[in-house]
Amino acid sequence: MSPEADAAAALYEKLNPVEEYWRDHYEWLKDCGYELRPRFRPDWIPSWRVDPTKTAMFCPDSWRLIHSAVIDACRLSDGSNVVLKKVDRSLHPFELEISEFLTGLGKSRENHCIPLLDTLRPAEDPNLVILVLPYMRRYNSPKFDTFGEVVELFRQLFEGLQLMHRHHIAHRDIHSLNILMDGAHLYPHGFQPDIRHQHIKLGSNYLASANHTTRTWKPVKYFLADFGISRQYSASEREGGVLDRFIMGGDKSPPEHQGQYSMVDPFATDVYFLGNFIETKFIERDEKVKTVGFRGFGFMKDLVADMTQDEPSKRPTIDEAAARFAQIQRGLSSWKLRSRVVSQKEGPLRLDRTIMHWSRRIRSFIFRRSALPTPLE
Template sequence: MSLPDPSTNRRARGSKLQGRLGGSELFWRDHYEWLLEKGYQLRSRYQPDWKPSWEGTTKAWYDCPDGLHPMHGSILDASRSSDGELVTLKRISKSLYPFEREIGLFFSSPAMAKSVHNHCVPIYEALQVPDDENICILVMPMLRPYEHPRFDTIGEAVEFFRQIFEGLQFMHQYHVAHRDATHSNVMFDARSLYRDPYHPSIPWRKLDLSGRARHYTRTQRPVKYYLTDFGLSRQYKAEDLPTREDIIMGGDKSVPEFSTAETCDPFPADVYTIGNLVKGLTEGDELTSAMLGFDFMKPLVAAMTHEDPTKRPTMDEVVTRFEQIQKGLSSWKLRSRIVKESDSYVGGLFRGIYHWGRRLVFVIKRVPPLPTP
């Protein structure tokens, strides 16, 4: 899956509004002052007295930082007053998603946060909205989609697989089923990767929209990946396992048992969805062009996506099998450039030249082929 083309995306999201506030944004405008008191400053477009910067000029609204709509109505960026750090605010309904806050805070507790195996998005703070008991705002780090920018080497992708397998295993060890571990809910912390701060609404552009945001490769600046969005997640008591849950479809609706039964065990379903995510990257799907050179992942992915949930490995077994796969990969293989089926000859040629230059430098400097943070 790749981010949409900026020239079409920025217009499509707000062409009818011409940069004006959409309905879902009014909540943020109405709570601007309260959030400021709590230590979080929203963009200027949410100030109660906001006047569009493009009015009276020749600029188009989509070329102005204050003209851009958020990518999701319930999620917004903010600047933390104490240090200027960009964070993400997520508005949740406690009646619709009664366990999201609880599970997020559970994995963000000091005891959990110190584990290197924990890949659940950190919750810095949970704010209760003063005028609505049903609404809570979760404060999290600013993250971006895991696949953008694209992986440069096979080693970078292998490290991604390792981290997301480890992260889901960690959740399962505490009897928590994610239930929506799909493309949109796997992200990463890109602060070390990007040389330029990027705009949250169009993250391939600089914060001030003056140009493309420059970045390093993951080999140069290793990153950490996170599982996000615990709206459908559930935690169980050990004595209640295995369990059955009513089918609630998340982002991946291809889970076989979703179409053959009214209930399912959510843990094998998790194994399927994270395996299907890897399959989409390595073998291609309707959203993604296949990354070539990953035949070594096919047996494990096939087991994880088996039609019979009772024949899928547990996440403990997935991690063990993956460790053996990783040990069998040479440094040469891990440093190899990722080629996609959709890559053009000319584009691939230029990427190949740049890649070999970087590769030579990495070998000389002994930069590890697996970019572990």
């Protein structure tokens, strides 16, 4: 290894401050039944030091944590991947309570709230709890293939927010990072569990993309996550109209969060958040948030415009918005739903990709009729 490469590798060896907590609790977590990746073992020796032919940046044990509160782990009882999330109850006093309530509603088609699997309580800090959550993928990883796949995402998000509002819970922080997908089954040969490298092939010494199938072949379920600033209100509070002091979340664009109001209707703001997510991620190219948008989602524009009106009282309720969406969905043709989702960055005449897309659709039909294994991309 050259001196330059050795110096670069040394940077990957040093744990940053947000990682040291997890290293220091490695053995305790293991005793609780959850094992962290090799990087966080107290006696960790970097794999590229053991095998000098490896390049440090390609080794999974070189990948650092960015978010101090969230880390992936292996559940020792069954070998499944899970996520551990630190919650400081002095800062987020309702997250555990709301997570337990939503989990207690049980699994159902309508429940799109990420369930709580376990709760760990470090002895040294009574304010701290560690939530054990199922391992999820980002909602858009892998990329969407058809309009039908995206429409199903919308449907599930409307459905999930309806359930929360039905139980008088306002999420208050709906944005792209808090929308997750139970999509591990799309990757039959596995993928790297590190949350930032989910697209990488498992066990690869290089940054090779993991093979996957599509949501059309293998339907997925989407989940709303992160109840750190969520609130549950009483039925009587809802009847009288809830007004609560706003808390700034990941989406900082609601008009009512721009200094006009000190008290807001959090349920109306949830409707804005969902509408703004659809608008900025799928309809419009938004330079402020660095999204490129897609072509062909004009059928959502009128509904999204109403959901994101400046005056919160003029927005539809989530039940009204969901009913309008259901009507929109019924009006979409089978051809539209099976058509390829096209980024606004892509030139309008990419005939080659369109041909490839419909070739896959025909091939999928043949595979289904012949009961052959699901093809991978």
